[in-house]
Amino acid sequence: MEKLMIAGGRPLRGTVQISGAKNSAIALIPAAILSETAVTLDNLPALSDVAIYTELLQELGASVEWSKDQMMIDPSRLLSRPMPNGNVKKLRASYYLMGALLGRFGEATIGLPGGCNFEPRPIDQHIKGFEALGARISNENGALHIQAKELRGAKIYLDVVSVGATINIMLAASRAKGVTTIENAAKEPEIIDVATLLNSMGAKIKGAGTETIRIEGVDALHGCRHSIIPDRIQAGTYMIAAAATRGDVIVDNVIPKHMEALTAKLQEMGVHIYEMDESIRVVGQPEYEAVDVKALVYPGFATDLQSPMSSLLTQTRGVSILSDYVYSNRFKHVPELMRMGAKIKVEGRSAVIEGSQLSAAKVKATDLRAGASLVIAGLTVEDGVTEITGVEYIDRGYDHLVTNLSNLGAEVWRQND
Numbered sequence: 106m107e108k109l110m111i112a113g114g115r116p117l118r119g120t121v122q123i124s125g126a127k128n129s130a131i132a133l134i135p136a137a138i139l140s141e142t143a144v145t146l147d148n149l150p151a152l153s154d155v156a157i158y159t160e161l162l163q164e165l166g167a168s169v170e171w172s173k174d175q176m177m178i179d180p181s182r183l184l185s186r187p188m189p190n191g192n193v194k195k196l197r198a199s200y201y202l203m204g205a206l207l208g209r210f211g212e213a214t215i216g217l218p219g220g221c222n223f224e225p226r227p228i229d230q231h232i233k234g235f236e237a238l239g240a241r242i243s244n245e246n247g248a249l250h251i252q253a254k255e256l257r258g259a260k261i262y263l264d265v266v267s268v269g270a271t272i273n274i275m276l277a278a279s280r281a282k283g284v285t286t287i288e289n290a291a292k293e294p295e296i297i298d299v300a301t302l303l304n305s306m307g308a309k310i311k312g313a314g315t316e317t318i319r320i321e322g323v324d325a326l327h328g329c330r331h332s333i334i335p336d337r338i339q340a341g342t343y344m345i346a347a348a349a350t351r352g353d354v355i356v357d358n359v360i361p362k363h364m365e366a367l368t369a370k371l372q373e374m375g376v377h378i379y380e381m382d383e384s385i386r387v388v389g390q391p392e393y394e395a396v397d398v399k400a401l402v403y404p405g406f407a408t409d410l411q412s413p414m415s416s417l418l419t420q421t422r423g424v425s426i427l428s429d430y431v432y433s434n435r436f437k438h439v440p441e442l443m444r445m446g447a448k449i450k451v452e453g454r455s456a457v458i459e460g461s462q463l464s465a466a467k468v469k470a471t472d473l474r475a476g477a478s479l480v481i482a483g484l485t486v487e488d489g490v491t492e493i494t495g496v497e498y499i500d501r502g503y504d505h506l507v508t509n510l511s512n513l514g515a516e517v518w519r520q521n522d
C-alpha cells in the first residue's frame with residue numbers, strides 16, 4: 106500500500122506553478138468528441154483522472170496523443186458504443202460522455218458514474234436537461250441508455266445550481282436544432298472554459314459565467330486549439346498550505362479573480378496576501394483570528410476548498426464555524442483530523458472548529474479534498490511523521506504534489522509498504 110509521509114513543522118517558502126484545471130480538463134476532453142476533426146488541448150494537468158478519460162476516448166475509437174501538458178484528440182473515427190462498466194465507473198465526470206455522445210450521435214449508453222463518493226451525488230438535473238432536449242432515457246442494468254431521434258432546443262430551468270448539469274446540457278445542446286436556454290445555470294470558471302472551447306469549435310454559446318446561458322445549435326463542430334485555465338482549487342490548496350505553515354509562497358499561473366473568496370477569507374484571518382497579474386503571494390503570520398466560512402456556488406467560497414480550509418482553521422486562536430451549502434455532509438476528513446488532535450464538532454452542514462495544536466498520526470484520505478486537508482494538517486505538525494493512506498484519491502487532483510511541496514522546503518515522500 107502506498108502512503109504519503111510528512112515530517113511537518115517547516116514553513117513553505119518559494120514559488121509553486123499551478124497546472125491546468127482538473128475540473129475543466131475532464132469536461133474539455135469529452136467535449137472534444139463533438140468535433141469532426143482534431144482538437145488540441147494545452148496546459149493539461151498530469152492527473153490519474155485525465156489518464157482514465159484518455160482510455161475512455163480510446164475505447165470509443167478516438168485517437169489520442171498525450172505528451173507532457175498537451176493532448177491531441179482526433180475523434181474522426183469515433184463510434185457510439187455502449188460503455189456500461191469499466192473505466193466509466195472510476196470517474197464521476199464520465200457523465201459528460203452522455204451529453205457529448207448524445208450531441209454527436211443522438212445516442213449514448215453510459216454506466217452510472219463513480220468518483221469521489223463523499224455523499225450521494227444525484228444526476229437528476231442532467232437527465233431533466235436531456236429529456237427537455239427530446240431524449241428518451243431508460244435504465245439498463247445500472248447504465249443509462251439515452252436516445253433522441255432529433256435533439257431540439259428547449260428552455261431548461263435547473264432546480265439545483267449544478268456544474269455538471271450545466272456543462273452536460275451545453276454539450277448536447279450545441280448540436281441540437283434551434284435555441285436552448287439554461288436558466289439558473291452554474292457560473293464556475295470551468296463552465297466558461299468549456300463554452301470557450303465549444304465556441305472555438307464553431308458552437309454558438311452566449312452567457313457562460315452568468316445564470317442564463319443561450320446555446321444556438323449548429324450542424325457540425327470542427328477542431329481547434331485551446332489552453333486550459335489554471336486550477337483554482339489546486340492554487341487555493343497551496344495558498345492555504347502556505348498560510349497554515351506560516352510560510353511565504355508565490356502561487357504562480359493563477360487567475361487572481363478566481364481566488365477572490367479565498368483571498369478575502371485569508372485576509373480576514375490575518376494572512377498577508379499580495380496579488381500580481383498572474384500570481385498571488387501568501388505570507389503567513391504567527392497568529393490568526395477565527396473566522397466563519399460558508400461554502401457556496403461560485404463566486405462564493407468553493408466547496409472543494411472547504412476541507413483544506415478546515416485544517417487551516419485548527420491553527421487559529423478561537424472558534425470558527427465552517428458550513429457547506431453545496432454538499433450537506435462533506436466532512437469525512439473530520440474524524441481523521443480529530444485523530445491528529447483537532448477539536449471539531451460536526452453539526453448538520455457545519456463544522457465547529459476550535460484552534461488546537463495538531464500531532465502526527467496515521468490517517469486515511471477518503472476522497473480527494475479530504476486528502477488535501479490531511480496533507481495540510483500534516484505540514485503543520487511540529488514533531489513526528491504523519492502517514493496518509495488513500496494516496497490514489499490525492500493523485501486525482503494534485504499533480505507533482507511531492508515535488509512541488511519538496512521544492513517549497515517540505516519534508517514529504519511516498520512510501521510503499
Ligand code: EPU
Pocket residue numbers: 128129131197198221225226227228229230231232265266267268269270291338408409431432433473474502
Ligand atoms: N445535484 C443534484 N442533482 C444533479 C446535480 C447536482 O441534486 O443533477 C446537487 C449535488 O448533489 C450537489 C450540488 O447539486 O449537492 C452541486 O453539484 P454539482 O453538480 O455542481 O457538482 P458536480 O458537477 O458533480 C463539480 C466538481 C466537484 C465540485 C462541484 C461543485 C467535477 C467533475 N466535479 O461536481 O469537484 O465539488 O462541481 O463545485 O467538475 C472535486 O474536484 O473534488 C470535486 C468534487
